Amino acid sequence: MSIIDPRTGNPLTAEQENTSNEEATTAHRSVTPEEVIIELNAGNIQQVLEASMQVPVLLGCHSPSNASDTTLLMMLEKLAVEYAGAFLLGKLDIEANPEIAGQLGVRSTPDVKLVSQGGLVDSIQGALPEKEVREWLNRYFPATGDAPPSPEDQAEEALAAGDAAGAREIYQTLIGQYPEHYAYQIGLARALVAEKRGDEARSVLDNLPPEERDAAPARGVRASIEFSEQALSVEEIASLGDRNDSEARYQRALRHVADSQYETGLEGLLALMKDDRAYNEDAARKTLLQVFDALGADHPLTVTYRRKLFALLY
Structure with missing residues (x-):
């Protein structure tokens, strides 16, 4: 009608x-x-x-x-x-x-x-x-031209701008209002990861219902926690100097992923996989799959690099 x-x-x-x-x-x-x-x-x-x-x-x-x-x-x-x-x-x-x-x-x-x-x-x-x-x-009424961004959009904008604390506060407010909307708890975990509070983020994820805890969005945040914990520090990366062996290349790529420089990190992992598939028991391919989980199946980088991975494998 x-x-x-x-x-x-x-x-x-x-x-x-x-x-x-x-x-x-x-x-x-x-x-x-x-x-x-x-x-x-x-x-x-x-x-x-x-x-x-x-x-x-x-x-x-x-x-x-x-x-x-x-x-x-x-x-x-x-x-x-x-x-x-x-x-x-x-x-x-x-x-x-x-x-x-x-x-x-x-x-x-x-x-x-x-x-x-x-x-x-x-x-x-x-x-x-x-x-x-x-x-x-908005299916039925024209959106107002001066409509303020929704709290969800404000949180995402804050994260993109590097204001993880601001994003965290928004998600905490939303969780208070909608305790059973689990996407907000996953958003809170993402903000905590960005604040380098991985243990707290993991605790938030552990308290989700099993079907949410094991779904792709939560798995992606867990992957982000692991990237941050596994990656060498910026100072340690600098100490690698001009080294171009597989270990150095892997660590640089992992550092890029931990810093949310996903495209650079994915490119590095794909190149390492092409040149040294056996490195650390196929670590480059396994990490690529973890990054896809972290970004989500519909993310443009996931779509692009999953296609490149498939082409390399087959």
Whole structure:
């Protein structure tokens, strides 16, 4: 079902991101919370559903006694103001309004339903993190041009900029809000590795459920810990001087990987494997596979160097 913008009669979907800056500015005027957020009850629910004929409505069904519900609702309130009237947010306390919750088919909370033209368009359940909620909203509404980066994006930007402590603090906050979203704990472990706190990172990974602990993302962080622990120090690498034997080449490549200079490290490992496959019981190939684990199967470098490894082997 298409969501129709009552101002234009056009489908209200992410394709509207292609509008001009001037149109985007007009569409995303400033609003107050009072203009876009409504407390739902038996006295106004019908009126709000009828309003969905004119503007889409998000029904935020929550239980005040549930902390994760409260976290998600606060996020939706922030987003309702940020999206500046693209949709209304109706907050439904299911404890105070069990009959309405039953009529809407709410079985557990948090439950967010998107209603347009009087009908249900889509819904999401569970305490989802902000990045996932934004991605869901952006299927139907044009993202605001001045939207701030999500906390997840802020953490990744901090890591890329070398601010591991800043990334760690963001992930710690996210873990407090979403303790069962294990990707944040893996992100925390990555930040700890970058801070050279490998033992703490390993402890975070050890406390994950078995299916998460043994999956590729966690294995990748473990590989990063091992790289940092196995690699020679910068001073020790410098002391190798002009040595070009297999051991020196391997140690330089490992140091590059430990310093996140992955492409240089992968290139060095591949070259060593080509020239001296037997070195240290095939250490270059084994380390290449560890780096692929650390980067993840979809990383461009993994894709490129896995192909090069295959070509070398076969």
